[in-house]
Amino acid sequence: xxxxRIPLLLIISGYLAASCSAxxxxxxxxxxxxxPYQLYTSEGEPATFYDLAASASERDIVxxxxxxxxxxxxxxxxxxxxxxxADTTRPLLIGMEMFEADQQHLLQEYQSxxxxxxxxxxxxRLWNNYRTDYKPVVEFAMEADIPVVATNIPxxxxxxxxxxxxxxxxxxxxxxxxxFAPLPIEVDKELPGYxxxxxxxxxxxxxNLIYAQAVKDATMxxxxxxxLNEAGDNGTSPRLLHLNGTYHSDNYEGIYRYLRDYxxxxxxLTISTYETEDPGHFREESEGIADFILQVxxxxxxxx
Numbered sequence: 001x002x003x004x005r006i007p008l009l010l011i012i013s014g015y016l017a018a019s020c021s022a023x024x025x026x027x028x029x030x031x032x033x034x035x036p037y038q039l040y041t042s043e044g045e046p047a048t049f050y051d052l053a054a055s056a057s058e059r060d061i062v063x064x065x066x067x068x069x070x071x072x073x074x075x076x077x078x079x080x081x082x083x084x085x086a087d088t089t090r091p092l093l094i095g096m097e098m099f100e101a102d103q104q105h106l107l108q109e110y111q112s113x114x115x116x117x118x119x120x121x122x123x124x125r126l127w128n129n130y131r132t133d134y135k136p137v138v139e140f141a142m143e144a145d146i147p148v149v150a151t152n153i154p155x156x157x158x159x160x161x162x163x164x165x166x167x168x169x170x171x172x173x174x175x176x177x178x179x180f181a182p183l184p185i186e187v188d189k190e191l192p193g194y195x196x197x198x199x200x201x202x203x204x205x206x207x208n209l210i211y212a213q214a215v216k217d218a219t220m221x222x223x224x225x226x227x228l229n230e231a232g233d234n235g236t237s238p239r240l241l242h243l244n245g246t247y248h249s250d251n252y253e254g255i256y257r258y259l260r261d262y263x264x265x266x267x268x269l270t271i272s273t274y275e276t277e278d279p280g281h282f283r284e285e286s287e288g289i290a291d292f293i294l295q296v297x298x299x300x301x302x303x304x
Contacts, residue, residue: 036300037072037279040293044282049076052271052292053083060239060266061224063255065246065290066273069302073273073294074133077243081137084241085144092146093231095224095242097216098127098134099150101179107148111141129304137243149227151242153180153219162205162212169215181218186261187211193253217248221258228266246273250289275300 039047056062064080066073084092099107103124110120127134141148157180160168169183177183187210188194194210201209224240231238248254249270256270272290275298276283286293 059269063249091238093240095149097244100154104150151220151223181222187214217254
């Protein structure tokens with residue numbers, strides 16, 4: 001709303017001028033909304049958090065694609081966890097890219113009270129932004145008795161693939177192969193997402209760069225399905241909210257594609273996060289990349 005100066009204010013200011021050392025600054029405004037974010041549907045229609053929560057409650061898997069240092073995305077993830085947890089008709093699981101599969105025992109020991117928070121945080125190879133961005137979700141899960149699932153491939157194996165190709169995984173001892181998707185892992189290098197990764201790297205890493213990304217996607221899909229199958233053994237119908245980098249699920253590729261390739265026929269919801277100059281203006285290039293698109297101001301404070 002624009003500010004208007006009215007004669008009464010001018011009269012009053014005249015009386016106060018002698019006793020004031022400086023004039024009151026003029027009020028300015030902008031045509032643009034200053035909201036730091038806006039949610040949209042896949043077609044670019046504005047949506048609310050409750051639209052998102054309602055859709056998520058009807059799905060079996062929710063892939064929340066984040067920008068790892070985006071405060072708004074992390075806040076909405078936490079809010080969505082709480083919203084889904086409030087629905088007691090179905091058990092909730094939380095899967096996280098930020099924990100590697102060989103850390104699952106640590107998560108279980110921590111959530112069951114066998115080890116304390118200090119021991120867990122010392123041993124769990126936490127991301128640098130864990131305390132600000134992921135700890136609130138993990139601690140809420142502790143309070144609400146929600147299992148947290150470590151879904152990512154251990155970094156040492158992804159690095160081995162980057163350096164030596166997919167064949168590097170064949171040399172991993174059989175017991176350790178439990179920490180990534182079953183071999184052989186099929187990779188479609190022509191998928192637009194993988195092709196974009198190669199293009200952005202300007203040829204550095206070659207096909208191995210794509211393979212290293214794909215083994216992460218395949219492994220996360222594998223452990224999502226494993227967790228759902230195990231949680232559903234008692235006759236319940238659990239849902240799983242998965243937190244991952246947006247590039248792991250944009251355009252229904254990455255994790256989503258491997259879930260389908262592994263034969264999963266359940267209902268999946270995808271969320272994509274992007275930064276833009278004006279969140280109130282939908283980016284046409286984002287149309288169709290996910291079921292919901294979270295646009296955040298590029299000037300929004302980052303967590304690291």
